[in-house]
Amino acid sequence: MSVRVVITGLGVVAPNGVGLEEFTKAIKAGTSGVTFHQQLKDKGFSCCIGGVPSISQEKTHQYLSSLQLRGFNSTSILYGCIAGIDAWKDAGFSLEEQSNLDYDTGIIFGTGTSGIEKFREAIYKIDDQKVRRLGSTTVVQTMASGISAYLGGILGFGNQVTTNSSACTTGTEALLMGFERIKNGKSKRMLVGSSSDSSLYTWGGFDAMRVMSYKHNESPEKGSRPMSETASGFVPGSGSGALVLESLESALERKAVIYAEVLGGNINSGGQRNGGTLTAPNAEAVQKCITDALRDAQINSSEIDAINGHLTATAKDTLEIENWVKALQRKEGEFPYINSLKSMVGHCLAAAGSIECVASVLQIKEQFVFPNINCEDIHPEILKLISEEKIPRKMIQKELNNIVKASFGFGDVNACVIFKKYIK
Amino acid sequence: MTKEELIIKLTAIVKPYIQNEEAFNGLHENTDFINDLEINSANLVDVILDVEDEFNIEIDNDPRAAYFRQMENGLYVRMALLQLLI
Numbered sequence: 001m002s003v004r005v006v007i008t009g010l011g012v013v014a015p016n017g018v019g020l021e022e023f024t025k026a027i028k029a030g031t032s033g034v035t036f037h038q039q040l041k042d043k044g045f046s047c048c049i050g051g052v053p054s055i056s057q058e059k060t061h062q063y064l065s066s067l068q069l070r071g072f073n074s075t076s077i078l079y080g081c082i083a084g085i086d087a088w089k090d091a092g093f094s095l096e097e098q099s100n101l102d103y104d105t106g107i108i109f110g111t112g113t114s115g116i117e118k119f120r121e122a123i124y125k126i127d128d129q130k131v132r133r134l135g136s137t138t139v140v141q142t143m144a145s146g147i148s149a150y151l152g153g154i155l156g157f158g159n160q161v162t163t164n165s166s167a168c169t170t171g172t173e174a175l176l177m178g179f180e181r182i183k184n185g186k187s188k189r190m191l192v193g194s195s196s197d198s199s200l201y202t203w204g205g206f207d208a209m210r211v212m213s214y215k216h217n218e219s220p221e222k223g224s225r226p227m228s229e230t231a232s233g234f235v236p237g238s239g240s241g242a243l244v245l246e247s248l249e250s251a252l253e254r255k256a257v258i259y260a261e262v263l264g265g266n267i268n269s270g271g272q273r274n275g276g277t278l279t280a281p282n283a284e285a286v287q288k289c290i291t292d293a294l295r296d297a298q299i300n301s302s303e304i305d306a307i308n309g310h311l312t313a314t315a316k317d318t319l320e321i322e323n324w325v326k327a328l329q330r331k332e333g334e335f336p337y338i339n340s341l342k343s344m345v346g347h348c349l350a351a352a353g354s355i356e357c358v359a360s361v362l363q364i365k366e367q368f369v370f371p372n373i374n375c376e377d378i379h380p381e382i383l384k385l386i387s388e389e390k391i392p393r394k395m396i397q398k399e400l401n402n403i404v405k406a407s408f409g410f411g412d413v414n415a416c417v418i419f420k421k422y423i424k
Numbered sequence: 425m426t427k428e429e430l431i432i433k434l435t436a437i438v439k440p441y442i443q444n445e446e447a448f449n450g451l452h453e454n455t456d457f458i459n460d461l462e463i464n465s466a467n468l469v470d471v472i473l474d475v476e477d478e479f480n481i482e483i484d485n486d487p488r489a490a491y492f493r494q495m496e497n498g499l500y501v502r503m504a505l506l507q508l509l510i
Contacts, residue, residue: 070440070470071470121482137470
């Protein structure tokens with residue numbers, strides 16, 4: 001019999017809530033984590049707002065030692081460590097410095113550019129002919145796999161420990177790669193997730209592309225407007241999401257709390273053909289990714305209760321809705337509920353997929369659909385495709401069995417996963 | 425600066441890196457950073473930078489700089505290993 005994979009632990013560092021309790025409360029209430037940043041204004045950004053998680057010095061010291069924090073300057077590693085360690089503890093494991101090496105657990109923890117502030121520091125020193133002054137941790141803080149390397153050592157995992165990178169698909173892709181590894185019998189547990197820096201150096205290129213919102217510098221919490229007629233681009237965000245995936249057998253054996261089951265999914269690429277480019281999706285491939293995910297999960301599209309979309313608040317939102325309508329062959333009043341976490345936290349880039357997967361799994365566990373904020377004025381083109389009540393503006397409590405989550409990224413890459421309420 | 429003053433300053437510098445409290449509490453002029461204090465050898469370069477900052481000196485390429493000897497020894501070990509493999 002094929003291996004069933006379940007989720008037994010969650011951790012999250014999001015702009016509107018750090019830690020599961022705070023985050024759950026925020027997404028139920030529709031609390032925005034987007035704020036104004038003087039630093040962006042000072043540097044001449046068009047978009048001066050962003051989503052940055054709030055982490056105290058005290059909290060930082062609970063996760064990293066004073067030695068690890070010497071010369072430390074990588075928010076993505078910090079967020080990833082907090083989310084990853086929280087998820088592992090949430091799954092019922094303890095954290096011990098001298099724990100036995102666990103060959104049955106691995107990590108796939110993705111990022112886009114990690115430790116960019118540390119990189120900047122290093123570049124300035126080298127240009128100043130002070131390469132010696134870089135110290136011993138510049139490499140580990142700026143290598144892409146820094147986050148999985150830090151977590152791997154803190155937790156003592158002996159299975160595959162790696163980092164994936166596929167732009168805004170990264171987090172969802174990490175989850176599916178971990179899922180496949182367990183499914184293939186290569187590991188019992190995988191800590192999966194992704195993280196992204198809070199840094200103007202990460203965000204600057206997007207500002208230059210004019211894809212970020214510049215109309216809400218005076219009203220930051222209104223700035224991220226997926227599916228709205230007045231959407232004017234995405235709001236940059238940052239943070240990390242982490243999930244512990246585990247074979248059902250292992251979870252039952254240790255009597256773990258099960259959040260949901262990962263039923264199946266798909267990862268593909270549009271090959272930058274048929275309308276797809278480096279920065280725009282090939283619609284046909286997006287639809288195929290969704291239908292292949294349903295097939296992999298052996299589920300009918302009519303069984304989907306809710307969609308957690310990618311929906312960034314750019315001009316592409318309508319196209320995404322159209323892709324869902326075509327892929328699921330459900331429209332208007334037959335369409336499932338749909339929401340976008342980005343309305344509250346902005347677009348957390350490489351961390352988006354994992355934070356949104358955490359939100360999707362919380363919806364299944366606690367049986368609710370979180371509200372979309374900032375779309376009082378739903379785009380008329382979207383209303384031609386689906387009914388207004390399918391885009392909840394207030395939290396809905398409802399029986400949910402299956403939620404589909406998709407992420408799409410630069411490079412014309414797609415990932416789609418189906419979460420199911422756990423039933424013995 | 426007396427030797428005692430020097431050791432007090434050095435003690436403060438190495439404190440963040442040590443992994444053996446007992447050896448650290450009894451630190452004296454012959455204490456070995458790696459064998460006694462169990463400092464991760466990768467951190468030796470950080471200790472050097474801290475020492476340079478504290479005393480406003482540069483000890484790079486100084487034949488007395490032990491960390492270069494450490495690294496050099498490492499180099500010979502690696503060469504020997506490679507020779508064994510080849």
